[in-house]
Amino acid sequence: MTSPLRERKNAAEMPLSSSALRTGDTIRPLRIMHVFDRLELGGTEKAVMKLIRGFEPGLFEHYICTMRGAKAQGEAWTGGVTLLDAGGGGEGFQFNVPRLVKVMKAIRPAIVHSRNWGGIEAVVAARIAGVPVALHSEHGYELQMASGLKFHHRLLRHVVYRIGMAVATVTEELRNYHAAQAWWSPEDVKVLHNGVDGQAFSPQPQVRKATRERLGIPETAFVVGSVGRMIPLKDFSTLLKAAEVLVPEFPNLHVLLAGSGSELPKLSNYVTDSKRLADRVLFVGSTDCVSDLLNAMDVFVLPSLMEGMSNTLLEALAVGLPAVATRVGGNPEVIAEGACGYLFTPQDVPGLASLLRSLARDPRLREQFGRAARERALQNFSLQGMVQRYRDLYIDLFMRQRGALDSTLYVRN
Secondary structure, eight states, X not given: OOOHHHHHHHHHTSOOOGGGGGSSOEEOOEEEEEEESOBOOOHHHHHHHHHHHHSOTTTEEEEEEESSOBOSXXXXXXXXXXXXXXXXXXXXXXXXXXXXXXXXXXXXXXEEEEESGGGTHHXXXXXXXXXXXXXXXXXXXXXXGGGOOOHHHXXXXXXXXXXXXXXXXXXXXXXXXXXXXXTOOGGGSEEOOOOBOTTTSOOOHHHHHHHHHHHTOOTTOEEEEEESOOSGGGOHHHHHHHHHHHTTTOTTEEEEEEOOSTTHHHHHHHHHHOTTTTTTEEEOOSOSOHHHHHHTOSEEEEOOSSOSOOHHHHHHHHHTOOEEEESSTTHHHHOOBTTTXXXXXXXXXXXXXXXXXXXXXXXXXHHHHHHHHHHHHHHHSBHHHHHHHHHHHHHHHHHHHGGGSOGGGTEEO
């Protein structure tokens, strides 16, 4: 029996292109089922939402299937997306293959794309259900992954990588990590970087001024800030501690933090108990006005302990902000160190304070870094580029399988 890996290598030699879909046939929209653990509108879900909205109309038909329910409001997924739930309720990992098989046989997708550990069994279900194309991608980290994956996680990933048609990650670092953990070849893992909308996220001086006025931040303040889930993995306490160090030297320093999560009460209490920070830190909670908040900042800080590929880091660069981030995950792939920002060791408060000090002292350096940051975001991490990469991947994988399909399910002559 030919292995899926060998099939992929042989197929890669074929002259495939999306134009083949338009030659002599009228193609029905390819039905794609995206499988998640749950909908929380985190980075992975937001990236998929941007993808769905970026694809050309009529090419794909999208279904969002959750394994363990949806915490986010379903109305956030607009534009003809159908929401499904194949889970059995409860918390923790559940191998929901039978439920998934039932859903897939009812929906009959052309492509199943599972993401992260919480949706990994979808590839197994897709093979059982006879779905033409099944692929899996890894988008980030959880804190417990720092010491490596559990053996059964590694084993199941290896099986899924073997039976799926493609494996992808959003950074080279994630590719190398998961390849090593799953006893897999990095060369057989695709890297599909996230992208940012350079029009929605752009430098806007008037927005900067209006947002600062609305939030009560002085126009002359030096504002460092961040956007993200308030969870231990993001380690916003390091940013607060670095700001605390700098306040005596820079009395106009302010901190702006957006997001919600389990750590928010702890962070708020830390600020309340600090004589230096009490009137200088603003928590704005979850918001849809991320672009406005980024425009109100002078420097963006990402102090995460682990990171996949941060969408907010890309958005900060697109807005033209110098960025200071931990040297973890995909951050070094996003930031050109010394050209548009700096990198530092996780939890290194003096190191972060030193980098922020250099930026606070030098407005020209901030301006130089900001210009380079936006240029890098637009050239290397555009939303259009991300959409095109996924579009080509989906179509090429489908075309490789087309000869073995009942074409009447997908093609009208």
